[in-house]
Amino acid sequence: MLNLVYFKDYSIKKNVHSYRQGDLFIAHDVNSGSLHVLDEGAYDVIKAIEKLQEMLETVTTEGICQILRQAGKTVIAEELSEILDELEELRKEGTLFSAEAENVLPMYPEKPIVKAICLHVAHDCNLRCEYCFAGTGAFGGSRTMMDVETGKKGIDFVIESSGHRDHCEVDFFGGEPLLNFGLIKSLVEYGRKAGKAHGKTIKFTLTTNGVLLNDRIQEFLEQEEISVVLSLDGRPEVHDRMRPYADGRGSYAKVTPLIKQFAAKRPESSPYAQGTYYYVRGTYTHFNLDFDRDVLHMADLGIKQISVEPVVASPKDAYAFQEGDLEKIHEAYDRLGEELLLRRAQDRDFNFFHFNIALDQGPCMIKRLSGCGAGHEYVAISPEGDLYPCHQFVGQEAYKLGSLYDENPHQLKDEVVKSFRSAHVYSKPLCRECWARFACSGGCHAANVSFTQSLTDVYTLGCELQKKRLEVAFYIKIKEIQQDLM
Amino acid sequence: MAKHIQTIVKANLSSTAKTGGCGKCQTSCQSACKTSCTVGNQVCVK
Numbered sequence A: 001m002l003n004l005v006y007f008k009d010y011s012i013k014k015n016v017h018s019y020r021q022g023d024l025f026i027a028h029d030v031n032s033g034s035l036h037v038l039d040e041g042a043y044d045v046i047k048a049i050e051k052l053q054e055m056l057e058t059v060t061t062e063g064i065c066q067i068l069r070q071a072g073k074t075v076i077a078e079e080l081s082e083i084l085d086e087l088e089e090l091r092k093e094g095t096l097f098s099a100e101a102e103n104v105l106p107m108y109p110e111k112p113i114v115k116a117i118c119l120h121v122a123h124d125c126n127l128r129c130e131y132c133f134a135g136t137g138a139f140g141g142s143r144t145m146m147d148v149e150t151g152k153k154g155i156d157f158v159i160e161s162s163g164h165r166d167h168c169e170v171d172f173f174g175g176e177p178l179l180n181f182g183l184i185k186s187l188v189e190y191g192r193k194a195g196k197a198h199g200k201t202i203k204f205t206l207t208t209n210g211v212l213l214n215d216r217i218q219e220f221l222e223q224e225e226i227s228v229v230l231s232l233d234g235r236p237e238v239h240d241r242m243r244p245y246a247d248g249r250g251s252y253a254k255v256t257p258l259i260k261q262f263a264a265k266r267p268e269s270s271p272y273a274q275g276t277y278y279y280v281r282g283t284y285t286h287f288n289l290d291f292d293r294d295v296l297h298m299a300d301l302g303i304k305q306i307s308v309e310p311v312v313a314s315p316k317d318a319y320a321f322q323e324g325d326l327e328k329i330h331e332a333y334d335r336l337g338e339e340l341l342l343r344r345a346q347d348r349d350f351n352f353f354h355f356n357i358a359l360d361q362g363p364c365m366i367k368r369l370s371g372c373g374a375g376h377e378y379v380a381i382s383p384e385g386d387l388y389p390c391h392q393f394v395g396q397e398a399y400k401l402g403s404l405y406d407e408n409p410h411q412l413k414d415e416v417v418k419s420f421r422s423a424h425v426y427s428k429p430l431c432r433e434c435w436a437r438f439a440c441s442g443g444c445h446a447a448n449v450s451f452t453q454s455l456t457d458v459y460t461l462g463c464e465l466q467k468k469r470l471e472v473a474f475y476i477k478i479k480e481i482q483q484d485l486m
Numbered sequence B: 001m002a003k004h005i006q007t008i009v010k011a012n013l014s015s016t017a018k019t020g021g022c023g024k025c026q027t028s029c030q031s032a033c034k035t036s037c038t039v040g041n042q043v044c045v046k
C-alpha cells in the first residue's frame, strides 16, 4: 500500500508529470528520469493525489476515493488497493515519486574554461530573412568580415582557455559564414596544426543558409569532416516568405537542391549531433502553425535530420505568435509525432531533433542544471575580435566580456561571467517548480533576457512549447520501446 | 508482473549528481538559431 504520509512534503506536480498522449497514459518521474505507462485507473489515482495537494488537503485513501467519485469514476476497492501496492513498489525502487538530489549546484573553476567558440566570420548576409536576430547579418553594426589575424587569435584563445580539456569546438557563424570562405579554409588548416601542437582536437561546425554551397565547398566540408547546420524552412511558399534575397526573390529554388545534395553525402549522420553530422533546420512562425507539414516536406525531399523550431520574436512583429496559436502548435506537434511513428514503421524514417531524447544515456545532472554554458564555457567572437556570452548577445554592449586584442583576453569581465554562471535552473523561480527542469535546463538566456530583461526570469511561451515537445518525445520513445518488445 | 503500471525506462538521474560534472561533453545550445545540440538531446560521453 502506497505510503501516503510521504506526500506530506513531496509535491507531485513538480516531481511526477503524468499526462495523456495519443492512446497512452504516461508518468515521467522527473528526478530519476524514468518513464512508465499507466492504465487509466493508475493514472486517475496519481492525478487524484495531485489534486488533493493542489487543494492543500492531506492525502488519504478516503480523499483519493472522494476525488475519483467526484470525477464520475467507479471505485473498486480491490483495484484501488492493487494500484496503491504497485505505486509503492515503484516508489521504493526509486523510479516513481523519487526525491530530488539535494544540494546539487554546478561547480565551476575560478577561471572560466572556455572550450567552445562561435566565430562570426562574416557580419553580412546574402539573404534578408525577416526574423533574423542578427539584424539581417550586421548585428546592429556595419557589414564587416573577420580578418585572418582575428580568426587565428580566436583559435589560440580557445586552445589556451580550454585548459586540460582535450576537445575544443569552433563554430563558423555569421551572418553568412560562406561569404568569407577563404578565411574558413585558412582557419581550419591553422586550427588543425595549432590543435595538434597543443594535444587538442578541434571540432569544427558551420551554420549556413546554403546559398553558396557549391561543389567545391561541399567537397571541402566533406574532406575536413566539418559538421554542418543548413537552414531551410520547409515548403517553398513558407521558406520564400521568410527567407528572401535583398531584392525580395525567394531563396528556396536556389538552396533546396544544394541542401539535398549535401545531406545525401551523410546518410549515417547522428541524430544526437555526434561525430560529423548535418542538420537541416528551419524556423516556424505565426504564418505556418501547421509546421508539421514543413517538416514532412523536408522528409519527402530525402532529408533525414530535421529540426524546425519556434521563432523568438517581439510581439510587434507580424510573424510573432499570438494569443490562440498555442493550441494549433500543440496539435502540429501531436500530428508530427504520429506521422513520425508511422513512417518509422514503414522504413521511411527521419529524425526530428526535438523528439530525440537520450533518456538513460543523457547527460549528468550537473550538465542539466547549467545548460548551455554561454558566457563562461562558450563565447562568441565578433569580426572585430570582441567577446560576448554567445552569438545572440553579439553587439550588445552591456554583455561584452572583453576583446581578443586586450592585453589579457582571458580576463573575461567578471560580473558578466558571474551572472551567467549563476543563472542555472535553481536560480530561476519558475524552473525550480517545473517538471521539465532537467531536460530544458532553464531555457535560452538570450530568449529569457529579450522577453524579461532578466537572466533568471523565463520566456514562458517558450516553456509551453518546450514541455509539449517533451511530452511527444516521451510518447515516441515509449511507442518505440513497446514495438521492440513485441 | 504488474497489472496497472508498466515501466518503460528505468533511469537513475539523481545519482549522476555525484558521478557527473566532468565537463567533457559537447557544448549545447537551447535556442532556435543554432542546432548544435540541446541538453535534452545530448548523450553523455563517459
Ligand code: SF4
Binding pocket: A428, A430, A431, A432, A434, A435, A436, A437, A438, A440, A441, A442, A443, A458, A459, A460, A462, A463, A464, A466, A467
Ligand atoms: S525555462 Fe520554462 S520549461 Fe524550462 S525548466 Fe524553466 S520553467 Fe520549465
Ligand code: SF4
Binding pocket: A372, A373, A374, A378, A389, A390, A391, A392, A443, A444, A445, A446, A447, B028, B029, B030, B031
Ligand atoms: S544563451 Fe541561448 S542562444 Fe546563447 S548559447 Fe545559450 S541557449 Fe544558445
